[in-house]
Amino acid sequence: MNKMRYLRIGVALAVLAAVLACTFAHVPAGTLCALCPVGFAEIAVASGSVPWALLPGVLALLAVVALLGRVFCSWVCPTSLTRNLFGGRTPRGLTGRTGTCAGCATGAGSAAGDPNAARTRSSLAAQGIVLAVLLAVSLVVHFPVFCLFCPIGLAFGTLFAASRLLITWQPGWELIVFPAMLLAEVFLLRRWCAAICPLGFFFGLAAKLHVRLPFAPKPRADAATCLYAEGCRTCATVCPEDICDATATPRDLEDCTGCLDCKEHCPTKAVKLTGK
Amino acid sequence: MQGMKEKSSGQATAGSGAAAPLGASAADGATRADDATRSGRRPAGMSRRQFVMAGAAGAVLVGAGGLGAFARDTAQAAYLRPPGAEDEAHLLARCDRCQRCVQACPYDLVQPRPLTWDFPAVGTPELIYKDGYCDFCMKCVEACPTGALSWDAPSAANIGVAKVVSDACVAWDWGGCTVCADRCPVEGAITLDDRGRPHVDEVLCDGCGLCEMVCPAPSLRAYDASTAEKGIYVVSRQSAAAAVPGALTSAELEELCRTRRTDAGTGTTAGAGAAGSREKGGSRE
Ligand code: SF4
Ligand code: SF4
Ligand code: SF4
Ligand code: SF4
Ligand code: SF4
Numbered sequence A: 001m002n003k004m005r006y007l008r009i010g011v012a013l014a015v016l017a018a019v020l021a022c023t024f025a026h027v028p029a030g031t032l033c034a035l036c037p038v039g040f041a042e043i044a045v046a047s048g049s050v051p052w053a054l055l056p057g058v059l060a061l062l063a064v065v066a067l068l069g070r071v072f073c074s075w076v077c078p079t080s081l082t083r084n085l086f087g088g089r090t091p092r093g094l095t096g097r098t099g100t101c102a103g104c105a106t107g108a109g110s111a112a113g114d115p116n117a118a119r120t121r122s123s124l125a126a127q128g129i130v131l132a133v134l135l136a137v138s139l140v141v142h143f144p145v146f147c148l149f150c151p152i153g154l155a156f157g158t159l160f161a162a163s164r165l166l167i168t169w170q171p172g173w174e175l176i177v178f179p180a181m182l183l184a185e186v187f188l189l190r191r192w193c194a195a196i197c198p199l200g201f202f203f204g205l206a207a208k209l210h211v212r213l214p215f216a217p218k219p220r221a222d223a224a225t226c227l228y229a230e231g232c233r234t235c236a237t238v239c240p241e242d243i244c245d246a247t248a249t250p251r252d253l254e255d256c257t258g259c260l261d262c263k264e265h266c267p268t269k270a271v272k273l274t275g276k
Numbered sequence B: 001m002q003g004m005k006e007k008s009s010g011q012a013t014a015g016s017g018a019a020a021p022l023g024a025s026a027a028d029g030a031t032r033a034d035d036a037t038r039s040g041r042r043p044a045g046m047s048r049r050q051f052v053m054a055g056a057a058g059a060v061l062v063g064a065g066g067l068g069a070f071a072r073d074t075a076q077a078a079y080l081r082p083p084g085a086e087d088e089a090h091l092l093a094r095c096d097r098c099q100r101c102v103q104a105c106p107y108d109l110v111q112p113r114p115l116t117w118d119f120p121a122v123g124t125p126e127l128i129y130k131d132g133y134c135d136f137c138m139k140c141v142e143a144c145p146t147g148a149l150s151w152d153a154p155s156a157a158n159i160g161v162a163k164v165v166s167d168a169c170v171a172w173d174w175g176g177c178t179v180c181a182d183r184c185p186v187e188g189a190i191t192l193d194d195r196g197r198p199h200v201d202e203v204l205c206d207g208c209g210l211c212e213m214v215c216p217a218p219s220l221r222a223y224d225a226s227t228a229e230k231g232i233y234v235v236s237r238q239s240a241a242a243a244v245p246g247a248l249t250s251a252e253l254e255e256l257c258r259t260r261r262t263d264a265g266t267g268t269t270a271g272a273g274a275a276g277s278r279e280k281g282g283s284r285e
């Protein structure tokens, strides 16, 4: 049960632990901010010159998303980690759903309708608005303004405040304020990922490429063994994004974060990672 | 992107149109908008709730940007930054708090700023000379990927300047202590006057922090909250404290060490050549 979820928690914690280990070993690996497309753009407009040295890391991260899908969101991002750790039995996914397939209940006794038709999708347009505003504000005030709210920045800010406490014994308010902001963003603003996260804008663009790459792995139900026609909606029910692998269109798969819950729970092991 | 916006605004209209006759709340409207998505009419669009959230997030960002700029401008702070920080404005514009400089420093001197009223500076690097001093290994500058710390900045060879605190320095009232002058690796940066009190040459001192680290005043004096702990502190060359000639009192240091000078920048290159006169043989603690 929930093997994949524990694996995701493990991977995301391992990333935080690795960054902390680098701090104590004095290896300047940096936090995820060193790979962030939003930070790159913010610095460019806030300081009026492009931070070229950041570009290789940013492109590498976007290349990973283009090849493997939005795996960063499921497996690495502290937002998903927070959800998986404190979200109870059914933590919400990117689109703010609970992983309990909204469309599956509408069947009224008979076989349910197509879950993919009932999904809420992440919105590039909403994230684009946030990105445009944050860049405009950064341009005017001359500092990267979104980083003060970013869940990723808040998670690492807490981590480094703790490491500073160990070294200098000087606690700061951020030890309380940052975790509180992070929890508020994840649990009060449930659609943070679907409607706000500007990293999601870049990842969404890369995911558009991903679903079109013939060799890039995507979860698809193998029609030979899939029980969709018999009324099974297990994949859509467990999927944090309500995606049904039997009927998913490329647009639906753009929101897939590669969490692999569908693969784990399919009763006939019909879900395969294929290029399609 | 453009196409999506058009579609989504159409969707918002459809949502409110459906909800209005029922006198529905915003939440109902959002449900209707979701329903519109459900029917598959606008596959790539934005639900009304998503639009409201994005708008609210934008408003918060505008507010936070304004408040942050106000906080930064009223605080006018000049923190002691790692070598290679050009000035406060440049560092704040370029640092994304990736913490690579923090990780790079072999002596843990570079630490993220704590959260204070000057909140845009939170997480950006500052130097803490509690258990170490800077030997200008420049690993922090090498590590910085954003150019917030750079080799070209005047502070790359000159981090700041040491200020003697007259009511905390032991040599000032008891006499006899010469630890800072003995240990300073820059010849002539600390000299003793005829009463044995240390004076810092503001041109020669490069702000390495060795004197601050070794100052024994905290262990020699009984704890007194009214004076600074140590008898000598390194401050940013942009700070108002750096502009005051000679020694400071604890109260003056407290008030001025993080206040930016109005003529900030004019004095920053004064001691840039000092690194050349560094003694190479200074051993580490
Ligand atoms: S959308 Fe943003 S906040 Fe959400 S999981 Fe992805 S990167 Fe993290
Ligand atoms: S704080 Fe967030 S937006 Fe800023 S650089 Fe880091 S990951 Fe990117
Ligand atoms: S389709 Fe499968 S792998 Fe993708 S998000 Fe849904 S459950 Fe996870
Ligand atoms: S130059 Fe070296 S010793 Fe000095 S602050 Fe940077 S990393 Fe630390
Ligand atoms: S390495 Fe540069 S960008 Fe990163 S935290 Fe330090 S000064 Fe900021």
Ligand code: SF4
Pocket (backbone or CB within 6 Å): B161, B162, B183, B184, B185, B186, B189, B190, B200, B204, B205, B206, B207, B208, B209, B210, B211, B212, B234
């Ligand atoms: S900061 Fe360094 S160079 Fe300046 S007086 Fe102290 S020990 Fe000497």
